[in-house]
Amino acid sequence: MKEVDFDRPGASMGQLKERNEIPVETHVFHRYPAIDMPMVVGGVGPYLIDENGKRYLDASSGAAVSCLGHNHPAVIDALKKQLEQLAFAHTSFFTSRPAEELAGFLARSAPGGLDHCYFLSSGSEAIEAALKLARQYYVEKGEPKRSVVISRLQSYHGNTLGALAAGGNLWRREQFGPLLTKAVHISPCYPYRDKPSDETEEEYGHRIADELETAILDQARRT
Ligand SMILES: Cc1ncc(COP(=O)(O)O)c(C=O)c1O
Numbered sequence: 001m002k003e004v005d006f007d008r009p010g011a012s013m014g015q016l017k018e019r020n021e022i023p024v025e026t027h028v029f030h031r032y033p034a035i036d037m038p039m040v041v042g043g044v045g046p047y048l049i050d051e052n053g054k055r056y057l058d059a060s061s062g063a064a065v066s067c068l069g070h071n072h073p074a075v076i077d078a079l080k081k082q083l084e085q086l087a088f089a090h091t092s093f094f095t096s097r098p099a100e101e102l103a104g105f106l107a108r109s110a111p112g113g114l115d116h117c118y119f120l121s122s123g124s125e126a127i128e129a130a131l132k133l134a135r136q137y138y139v140e141k142g143e144p145k146r147s148v149v150i151s152r153l154q155s156y157h158g159n160t161l162g163a164l165a166a167g168g169n170l171w172r173r174e175q176f177g178p179l180l181t182k183a184v185h186i187s188p189c190y191p192y193r194d195k196p197s198d199e200t201e202e203e204y205g206h207r208i209a210d211e212l213e214t215a216i217l218d219q220a221r222r223t
């Protein structure tokens with residue numbers, strides 16, 4: 001890997017526009033249109049690299065959910081080999097060796113009872129699938145009244161509507177309230193902010209666990 005040079009000037013959208021190196025208008029629907037973002041062209045290990053060669057330490061790995069780093073030769077090799085054989089086969093009709101092997105590996109590594117995998121493309125989709133799986137389980141058991149999700153305030157479970165409904169991040173939920181399915185939110189596990197000094201950690205833990213139990217019993221009474 002080349003020597004890291006954090007002092008090198010960066011290449012942002014604005015600078016590239018000034019130098020006439022990209023069109024003045026962007027047609028990308030950016031999250032924050034007012035921010036002049038760097039134009040990245042590559043990645044090596046934990047670094048992202050912009051058009052001027054400036055490196056950015058990708059310390060949280062994007063949104064803190066990716067662990068493979070950038071440009072790892074083994075990852076690229078595996079991707080290439082697979083793409084040369086088969087890119088996609090619909091799971092309604094086919095299975096494949098990579099899917100079977102990965103599911104087997106994960107099942108062997110998981111705690112007892114977790115022995116099947118449901119492959120999806122994002123955390124939000126995984127939450128949607130988990131919500132639907134839980135609902136379907138109770139419908140098939142003959143308990144169709146069960147429909148409320150209980151989660152903790154401040155939790156983030158993704159940006160699709162079901163995941164947003166389950167999440168307890170109030171400012172993200174605010175404007176979409178009427179579209180969200182029913183969820184009950186209880187206190188976060190956050191002793192740093194929420195534990196009074198005259199409460200022990202153990203007492204705090206019990207209080208927070210009891211809150212979950214109370215919410216479950218409360219919902220049971222209502223349904
Ligand atoms: C706990 C948790 N659940 C779900 C998600 C959503 O994942 P994605 O951004 O891949 O949809 C995230 C993303 O940060 C997360 O941290």
